[in-house]
Amino acid sequence: MGKYIVKRILLMFLTLFIIITMCFILIKLLPLPAVREMGRDVNLILAKREQMGYNRPLLVQYFLYLKGIVLHWDWGVGEQMYEALSIWSVLTQKLPYTVMVNLYSILMAVPLGLMFGIYAALKKNKWQDHVLSTLVIIFISVPSYVYAFIVQYLFCYRLGWFPLTVESLENAAFFSARMIRSMMPAILSLGFSVVAGLTRYTRAELSEVLTSEFMLLARTKGLTKSQATSRHALRNAMVVILPMIIGEFIGILFGSLIIEKIFAIPGVGSLYINAITVRDYNFFMALTVFYTFIGLASNIAIDISYGLIDPRIRMGSRK
Amino acid sequence: MSNKTNLPDFPPEKFQFAHKDERIHDVRFETRPISYFQDAWLRFRRNGSAVVAAVLILLLILFAIIVPFVSHYTVTFRDGYYKTVLPRNPAVEHLGFWDGVKNQRETQAGYDYYSGIGVETGRQVIKRVKSQTVDANGITYYSLNVDSYGKVGYVYVNLSQDQYRALQDYQDQTGIQVIYPLQETHRTNYVMGNMGANLWYKLQDPRPTSDGRALLDEQGRHIPNYMTSQSKTQADYTSLRIAGDDGGADGSTWYVYGQRNQSGFKARVDYYEYYKYINGVEPAFLFGTNAYGQDIFTCLAAGARLSILLGISVSFINFIIGAAYGAVEGYYGGTIDIVLERISDVLASVPFIVVATLFQMHLGRKVGVLGSLLFAFVLVGWVGMAHRVRMQFYRFKGQEYVLAARTLGAKDRRIILKHIFPNAIGTIITGSVLAIPGVIFTESMLSYLNIVNLETSSLTSIGTMLANGQGYLSTFPHITLFPALFISILMISFNLFGNGLRDAFNPSLRGAEE
Numbered sequence: 079m080g081k082y083i084v085k086r087i088l089l090m091f092l093t094l095f096i097i098i099t100m101c102f103i104l105i106k107l108l109p110l111p112a113v114r115e116m117g118r119d120v121n122l123i124l125a126k127r128e129q130m131g132y133n134r135p136l137l138v139q140y141f142l143y144l145k146g147i148v149l150h151w152d153w154g155v156g157e158q159m160y161e162a163l164s165i166w167s168v169l170t171q172k173l174p175y176t177v178m179v180n181l182y183s184i185l186m187a188v189p190l191g192l193m194f195g196i197y198a199a200l201k202k203n204k205w206q207d208h209v210l211s212t213l214v215i216i217f218i219s220v221p222s223y224v225y226a227f228i229v230q231y232l233f234c235y236r237l238g239w240f241p242l243t244v245e246s247l248e249n250a251a252f253f254s255a256r257m258i259r260s261m262m263p264a265i266l267s268l269g270f271s272v273v274a275g276l277t278r279y280t281r282a283e284l285s286e287v288l289t290s291e292f293m294l295l296a297r298t299k300g301l302t303k304s305q306a307t308s309r310h311a312l313r314n315a316m317v318v319i320l321p322m323i324i325g326e327f328i329g330i331l332f333g334s335l336i337i338e339k340i341f342a343i344p345g346v347g348s349l350y351i352n353a354i355t356v357r358d359y360n361f362f363m364a365l366t367v368f369y370t371f372i373g374l375a376s377n378i379a380i381d382i383s384y385g386l387i388d389p390r391i392r393m394g395s396r397k
Numbered sequence: 398m399s400n401k402t403n404l405p406d407f408p409p410e411k412f413q414f415a416h417k418d419e420r421i422h423d424v425r426f427e428t429r430p431i432s433y434f435q436d437a438w439l440r441f442r443r444n445g446s447a448v449v450a451a452v453l454i455l456l457l458i459l460f461a462i463i464v465p466f467v468s469h470y471t472v473t474f475r476d477g478y479y480k481t482v483l484p485r486n487p488a489v490e491h492l493g494f495w496d497g498v499k500n501q502r503e504t505q506a507g508y509d510y511y512s513g514i515g516v517e518t519g520r521q522v523i524k525r526v527k528s529q530t531v532d533a534n535g536i537t538y539y540s541l542n543v544d545s546y547g548k549v550g551y552v553y554v555n556l557s558q559d560q561y562r563a564l565q566d567y568q569d570q571t572g573i574q575v576i577y578p579l580q581e582t583h584r585t586n587y588v589m590g591n592m593g594a595n596l597w598y599k600l601q602d603p604r605p606t607s608d609g610r611a612l613l614d615e616q617g618r619h620i621p622n623y624m625t626s627q628s629k630t631q632a633d634y635t636s637l638r639i640a641g642d643d644g645g646a647d648g649s650t651w652y653v654y655g656q657r658n659q660s661g662f663k664a665r666v667d668y669y670e671y672y673k674y675i676n677g678v679e680p681a682f683l684f685g686t687n688a689y690g691q692d693i694f695t696c697l698a699a700g701a702r703l704s705i706l707l708g709i710s711v712s713f714i715n716f717i718i719g720a721a722y723g724a725v726e727g728y729y730g731g732t733i734d735i736v737l738e739r740i741s742d743v744l745a746s747v748p749f750i751v752v753a754t755l756f757q758m759h760l761g762r763k764v765g766v767l768g769s770l771l772f773a774f775v776l777v778g779w780v781g782m783a784h785r786v787r788m789q790f791y792r793f794k795g796q797e798y799v800l801a802a803r804t805l806g807a808k809d810r811r812i813i814l815k816h817i818f819p820n821a822i823g824t825i826i827t828g829s830v831l832a833i834p835g836v837i838f839t840e841s842m843l844s845y846l847n848i849v850n851l852e853t854s855s856l857t858s859i860g861t862m863l864a865n866g867q868g869y870l871s872t873f874p875h876i877t878l879f880p881a882l883f884i885s886i887l888m889i890s891f892n893l894f895g896n897g898l899r900d901a902f903n904p905s906l907r908g909a910e911e
Contacts, residue, residue, distance in 0.1 A: 370746060
């Protein structure tokens with residue numbers, strides 16, 4: 079197991095390295111945008127460019143870029159936005175908002191999804207199951223931004239339950255009620271599809287487990303239906319469901335890109351979109367690495383968690 | 398407990414040998430054999446929701462194909478005055494919905510303004526006064542149902558000599574009053590809209606600080622404030638005159654219907670009729686217009702065409718590349734598999750938004766926005782398909798019939814194409830269909846975020862339409878509603894259809910349905 083994890087992580091860094099290289103070269107092939115005039119910051123950025131070897135050969139630039147990251151954790155500075163500020167500092171400043179929105183929505187969605195899924199599995203092929211299945215297919219298919227529009231129109235404009243903008247961290251603490259309330263529209267919009275996905279998944283897994291032999295044995299030995307379901311069926315279904323939840327948690331960072339834009343959440347997603355819009359290549363590069371890393375890491379986390387949760391699964395073994 | 402005790406005593410002569418004089422042999426099938434696709438089709442037809450979804454997809458595709466041909470408008474069409482008007486369908490508007498009417502809260506001045514337009518044009522602008530309230534400061538507020546088309550009222554237009562004449566000829570032929578008299582200039586800051594073209598009536602307070610309330614006569618009617626002239630021909634106007642214009646009778650004054658300026662004439666026209674004159678159709682936008690005055694109905698069809706076309710072509714190209722790649726991976730296995738799998742792994746790990754952005758930056762100028770988006774989709778999109786095909790090949794390549802074919806001397810190509818592919822085709826088709834909504838969603842998301850700008854003179858995309866509508870979500874939700882509704886229905890239909898296909902193509906589910 080340990081060897082397998084090490085191998086996977088090394089492989090991940092190799093993939094990451096290839097992707098960074100490709101992106102770096104592709105970005106450097108583009109014409110370098112001029113630094114906008116704005117007083118003394120120009121000199122700072124020009125000095126930074128000199129330090130990063132912008133007028134030297136591509137390979138030297140690449141070497142200096144990697145060296146800066148590995149030795150000093152230096153991702154460069156903003157050139158078109160957040161001028162002359164360290165990219166890493168801006169990123170860490172934005173990260174809490176993204177994490178918060180995702181954390182809240184996952185915390186809300188997971189229990190609901192499990193609940194609906196278990197209910198649908200227990201009522202399989204009855205009308206409750208059919209209703210839930212229909213809702214699930216609708217909620218999975220409808221794009222997240224459509225929920226965002228509905229939520230924004232209904233809850234923010236018509237009913238006025240939630241404010242239009244997100245509180246800043248200076249005004250409200252991480253887990254304060256005010257913060258949650260201001261983030262509620264985004265949380266709801268993100269949550270719908272997660273709930274639906276989890277419901278579908280849980281229903282499928284659980285209904286399969288419920289028909290297996292050991293459930294019959296559990297009932298035969300005298301457990302009540304709820305005992306058998308919670309102690310035997312759910313645990314076995316969880317082997318597949320839990321990694322999905324873990325994957326969902328990491329994967330939702332991508333989905334929040336559009337939600338962050340709609341609700342003007344000052345998170346990493348908006349930062350990324352802004353970087354693309356104003357063509358700030360340093361930000362673009364760093365955030366590309368960030369997103370790629372998250373994607374790769376979530377894959378590994380899912381695979382490893384299979385092995386950790388279910389002792390029957392031996393990861394990386396030949397047989 | 399033995400069975401013997403339960404059975405009655407049968408006499409031995411009642412027993413017979415079952416096959417005593419018969420020859421036992423295989424019986425030829427009397428029924429006709431059914432092919433894989435026929436079977437799939439049979440079972441697909443029984444899946445109600447999938448059939449409904451397929452019909453819906455067909456309807457949406459037809460909508461996208463037909464509308465650009467029958468619509469009076471194009472994507473380039475922009476009306477300067479009918480901006481953000483509400484959906485209106487003349488066929489059903491008398492029933493009280495889909496009639497372009499919007500609820501508005503107005504002061505007395507607003508009420509006078511809208512009723513003034515209604516009085517002058519003869520078309521009711523205020524459809525209904527819902528309520529009338531007086532607040533603590535003694536200011537009256539009306540809650541009105543205002544016709545969003547009618548409230549445009551009058552606009553000033555600059556016409557050349559010829560246009561001016563042509564419009565008068567049109568009036569003479571049809572008997573419809575389009576040009577209305579100009580009015581005396583108000584010296585107030587109160588304008589409301591269209592540069593004050595709708596203020597044809599006298600105000601209670603004519604000073605610059607006027608609150609805009611109209612001066613009414615004893616019967617509560619607006620008092621006209623038209624510009625008058627002694628000379629009938631002053632503005633080269635010989636056509637219809639409005640009802641109150643009988644100045645010729647007492648020989649004193651005529652209303653002025655046009656003013657000469659550098660380019661020709663400045664006239665004040667009833668925009669509703671003028672629009673009909675210019676465009677040849679009554680202004681009725683089925684889905685309303687957006688903030689640029691574009692017809693949402695037509696734009697939606699154009700955006701839908703783009704989305705569906707992109708979805709289907711990407712899915713088709715990926716199907717070909719992915720199938721070939723996956724077949725090679727799965728069939729040959731070993732080192733080839735490991736190397737190819739690493740390549741596709743790396744490609745699959747790059748977030749799509751990065752690929753799309755880089756392609757836009759590099760190729761956007763050379764092959765166009767749409768072309769580079771297509772390239773981006775193709776570059777990474779086939780990975781999923783290749784993975785699926787590879788799994789299928791691993792499943793089938795070790796089976797006996799493949800071994801038999803190989804023993805008989807079949808070449809690799811033959812085994813792949815004739816023996817393994819037909820078995821995997823169901824999964825592959827399902828995967829291709831289910832990839833379409835993903836492409837459509839991604840395209841709309843990218844154009845919504847303006848990372849990919851698909852809006853050109855003849856092109857628009859659903860994402861762009863949604864982005865255009867977002868700023869007006871609180872005031873004009875219809876701009877967002879229709880594209881959002883469309884894409885939701887499209888996605889739901891494609892998913893249901895794909896699921897139906899998956900079940901139909903899965904032979905293990907045969908007979909499992911009740």
